[in-house]
Amino acid sequence: MEIIKVKDLAVSYMGNPALVDLSVELESGRLIGIVGPNGAGKSTFMKALLELTPKDRGEVEVFHEPVKKNKKRIAYVPQRSNIDWTFPITVIDTVLLGTYPLLGLFRRPGKKEKAWAYECLKRVGMEAYAKRQIGELSGGQQQRVFMARALAQKPQLYLLDEPFVGIDMASEEVIVQILKELKGEGKTVVVVHHDLSKVEKYFDDLVLLNKTIIKAGSVHEVFTREYIMQAYEAEFQFQSFLQEETFQQSGHAEQM
Amino acid sequence: MEFIQAVMDYAFLQKALVTSVMVGIICGVIGSFIILRGMSLMGDAISHAVLPGVALSYIFGLNFFFGAVISGLVAALGIGYVSQNSRIKNDAAIGIMFSTFFALGIILITMVKSSSDLYHILFGNVLAVRSSDMWITFFIGVFILIIVFAFFKELLVSSFDPTMSQAYGLPNKVIHYLIMTLLTLVTVASLQTVGIVLVVAMLITPASTAYLLTNRLSIMISLAVIFGTLSSIIGLYYSYIYNLASGATIVVVSTIFFLIAFVFSPKQGVLWNKLRAHKQRVLSR
Numbered sequence: 415m416e417i418i419k420v421k422d423l424a425v426s427y428m429g430n431p432a433l434v435d436l437s438v439e440l441e442s443g444r445l446i447g448i449v450g451p452n453g454a455g456k457s458t459f460m461k462a463l464l465e466l467t468p469k470d471r472g473e474v475e476v477f478h479e480p481v482k483k484n485k486k487r488i489a490y491v492p493q494r495s496n497i498d499w500t501f502p503i504t505v506i507d508t509v510l511l512g513t514y515p516l517l518g519l520f521r522r523p524g525k526k527e528k529a530w531a532y533e534c535l536k537r538v539g540m541e542a543y544a545k546r547q548i549g550e551l552s553g554g555q556q557q558r559v560f561m562a563r564a565l566a567q568k569p570q571l572y573l574l575d576e577p578f579v580g581i582d583m584a585s586e587e588v589i590v591q592i593l594k595e596l597k598g599e600g601k602t603v604v605v606v607h608h609d610l611s612k613v614e615k616y617f618d619d620l621v622l623l624n625k626t627i628i629k630a631g632s633v634h635e636v637f638t639r640e641y642i643m644q645a646y647e648a649e650f651q652f653q654s655f656l657q658e659e660t661f662q663q664s665g666h667a668e669q670m
Numbered sequence: 671m672e673f674i675q676a677v678m679d680y681a682f683l684q685k686a687l688v689t690s691v692m693v694g695i696i697c698g699v700i701g702s703f704i705i706l707r708g709m710s711l712m713g714d715a716i717s718h719a720v721l722p723g724v725a726l727s728y729i730f731g732l733n734f735f736f737g738a739v740i741s742g743l744v745a746a747l748g749i750g751y752v753s754q755n756s757r758i759k760n761d762a763a764i765g766i767m768f769s770t771f772f773a774l775g776i777i778l779i780t781m782v783k784s785s786s787d788l789y790h791i792l793f794g795n796v797l798a799v800r801s802s803d804m805w806i807t808f809f810i811g812v813f814i815l816i817i818v819f820a821f822f823k824e825l826l827v828s829s830f831d832p833t834m835s836q837a838y839g840l841p842n843k844v845i846h847y848l849i850m851t852l853l854t855l856v857t858v859a860s861l862q863t864v865g866i867v868l869v870v871a872m873l874i875t876p877a878s879t880a881y882l883l884t885n886r887l888s889i890m891i892s893l894a895v896i897f898g899t900l901s902s903i904i905g906l907y908y909s910y911i912y913n914l915a916s917g918a919t920i921v922v923v924s925t926i927f928f929l930i931a932f933v934f935s936p937k938q939g940v941l942w943n944k945l946r947a948h949k950q951r952v953l954s955r
Contacts, residue, residue, distance in 0.1 A: 464837050485839040492833045501706060501830045502881065502890045511827050515838040520820060547885035567838075 417442035417571060417602050418463065423472030425455070425462050432458045434626050436472070440619070442570075445597045446604045447613055447633075450623035451646050456606045457493070457575050459623060464490055464573065476571065486515040489564035491574040494556060499549035505559050506544040509535050512566025534565040539588055554585025561589050572596065572603045579608070590616060613637055673907050683910065685804050686796045686863075690906050690920065692811045693856075693863045693872065694898030699818055700856050701877035701898075702891045703849060706829045710874050711761060712749070715768035716850060717857040717869040719745030721775025724791060724861070729782055735806060735858055742854030745771050746847065794865030794917035796906065807859040814852055821848075826887055863902070864917035871921040872898060879928045882935040897927050 418440040425433040432455045440446055448456050461467040463474055465481055477484045489512070512534070513527040523531075535541045538558040543551060551559065557577055564572055572593070578586045593603045597618070607613065613620060613633065620636040622628040628645040629636045677683045704713045723741025727734040745767050753763040779788045790798070818825065828835040828845045836842050853873075860869045880893035905920030933941050 466833065466836055482839070485837065488837070490834065490837040492831075492837075496833055497831060498706075498708075502885050502887050503826075503830055504885060507886070508830075511831070511834065514823055514827055517823070519824070522823065563834075 415442050416440060417477060418604070419473075419475040419478075420463070421473045423459075423462060423474065424470040425458055425467060426470055427458075431625065433462065436623075436626050438621060438627050438630050440602070440604065440621070440630075442602045443597065443600050444602060444618045445593055445616065446602070446619040446621065447607045447617035448604065448621045448623055449607055449610065449613060449645075450628070452608075454624040454645070456608075456623055460490075460573050460575050460604070460606055464488065466490075486567075487569050488571045488573060489567045489569040491557075491560050491564050491572070491577055493575050493579070494553065494560070497548075497556075499556075501548065503548055504544065505540065505546050505548055505551070506531060506535060508548050508559055509562045509566050512563035515567055531562075531566050534562040535559070537565060537592065538562045552582065554581035557581050558585050558588060561592060565592070570601060572601060574603070574605045576606050576608060610642070673910060676910065682797055682799070685799045685801065686916070687903065687906060689799045689804050689807050690796060690863045690902035690916075691899050692807050693860045694876070694900075694902035695895050696811045696814050696856050696859060697869075697872040698876050698880070698894030698896070698898035699814065699891055700849070700852050701873035701875075702880065702887070702894050703818075703825055703829060704853070704873055705877045705881060706887075707849070709849070710870070711764050712746075712850075713853055713873050714870040715749065715764045716742045716746055716853045717860075717866055717873075718768045718775075719771035720854055720857050721772055721791070721866060722778055723775075725775055725778035725782065729778070733806075734861075738858045738861075739851065739854045741771065741775075742857065743847070743850060746850040746854075750846075790865070791861060792865050792867050793915060794861065794863050794868070796863045796909075796916040799862045803862050807862075810855045810859040814855060817848070817852065821845075825849075864920055868917045868921050871924065872901075875921070875924040875928050876901060879924070879931045882931045882938040885937075897924060901927060 416439040418438075420436060420438050423433055423436040424431065436459070448459065450456050458467060462469050463476070463481065464485070465474075474481055476488065481488075506528075509531040510523050510527060513523050513531060517523060517527070532541065532544065535544060538561050540555060540558050540562065543555065543559075548556065548559065561577070564574075574593075577589060593605070593616075596603055605617070607616070614637060617633050619631065620633045621630045622636050622641055622645045624645045624647075629641045677687055701713075704710060720738035720742045723737030723739070724734045725737070726741070727737030730737075749760070749763045749767045752758055752766065753760040758766075776788065779791065824835070824840055824845060828840055828842055832842050835845075856873065857866065857869050860872060864872050876897035877890070877894040879897050880890045883893055884890050901920050901924035905923040906916060908914060908923070909916040909919040931939070933939055936942060
């Protein structure tokens with residue numbers, strides 16, 4: 415059964431199209447990778463799912479309803495770069511933020527929420543750092559804390575934007591392990607990913623993206639030379655164009 | 671002692687003290703959010719932008735409270751509109767809007783009132799606080815504390831990680847303008863004690879001092895309140911004893927607290943950082 419259904423989605427930034435005619439359905443209970451070249455609109459796609467960026471047209475349904483109705487059942491782990499790391503907040507309080515969506519207005523996190531946040535922190539192996547300020551951690555540790563925050567929200571659907579960028583191997587393994595466990599619990603996990611080498615190891619399904627869907631389906635269906643070439647075509651052409659440029663320039667140099 | 675005796679004896683000094691303390695408290699609370707959201711310049715702008723509202727309220731015989739809030743919010747909306755709908759960056763938009771509003775305010779006030787009134791609005795005149803002003807400050811203070819207490823969770827998450835708060839459905843824009851509204855209220859409350867020009871110091875300096883001393887938002891707010899209150903009391907004391915401008919004296923005291931924290935803060939202080947760096951060098955030698 416599909417959990418995310420996107421129809422004819424188009425998004426643009428300042429008149430430049432970022433996503434065009436994008437239609438796709440994602441199955442629930444799977445670990446899904448979104449892969450494509452730089453500037454293919456992977457993060458934009460994820461933001462559009464959450465209405466974090468305005469869309470020009472198209473429809474997005476999550477859990478068979480407009481996203482608006484189900485935002486609290488989705489946990490989003492954004493790229494780490496948008497966070498103010500000097501903010502006066504401890505690791506455990508960061509995880510506690512994950513309980514806010516379910517608490518709603520005017521209710522404060524109590525003993526129950528705090529115990530639950532601690533449990534989530536334990537699951538990512540960061541409980542020893544509970545009282546530290548968030549900026550004192552390494553990149554991988556910070557990402558694990560944000561994973562714990564997502565867990566604390568008890569969502570049905572996890573959206574992670576480039577979670578493995580700039581983090582250590584141990585943290586990456588911890589997070590991948592948890593994502594696989596979540597799938598085992600029937601949750602759906604969608605990950606924007608840029609490292610083609612691990613695609614087959616990590617994901618069940620794959621969405622190959624370059625402004626629009628190149629191909630979506632199970633990994634062995636999508637992760638073929640043909641489709642990859644098609645998605646990364648522009649990049650290959652650009653590279654060969656650069657090589658020609660260099661060649662011509664050196665040619666000029668010889669003439670002079 | 672002389673000061674305490676004077677406070678006991680003179681009602682005007684009691685009102686001055688109570689009002690200053692209340693201003694110290696609300697500035698500490700709102701100031702903490704202002705500096706964490708990177709809106710210090712915005713705070714400066716909004717506090718200046720209330721001036722035409724104050725003048726217009728005077729012309730129409732209203733309490734300056736209403737005019738100030740409206741003109742502060744119009745400026746906040748104007749800044750947002752200009753920076754979102756042109757290539758003008760946010761700080762330039764702030765500069766344009768607040769100087770324009772401030773200039774308009776000066777023209778209006780000098781048209782209808784004397785320049786000494788202008789002086790008092792700009793720089794405060796805490797010893798001339800009337801009972802009605804004191805009550806306005808009190809009600810504004812209570813209102814602000816209730817709002818911050820009720821929405822603490824939402825203020826915290828939208829300040830720390832606006833992407834997350836938007837993702838789970840919080841209205842970030844509404845929260846932004848809520849803070850702008852609270853900011854204009856703080857400015858109105860502070861008109862008498864520190865005046866428009868120096869409100870921003872009371873917002874930013876005690877909160878920044880607190881920011882250097884703790885890693886938890888709730889403690890930071892409490893410390894900011896304590897520094898704001900102490901600055902108000904000590905500043906008022908010196909201003910009374912040596913006959914100094916009250917607002918300016920309060921601000922200078924708050925700066926002294928800041929400097930002490932800046933040098934001696936155990937985690938962030940310049941002194942310990944230098945010592946730690948020195949130790950590192952010695953060890954690595």
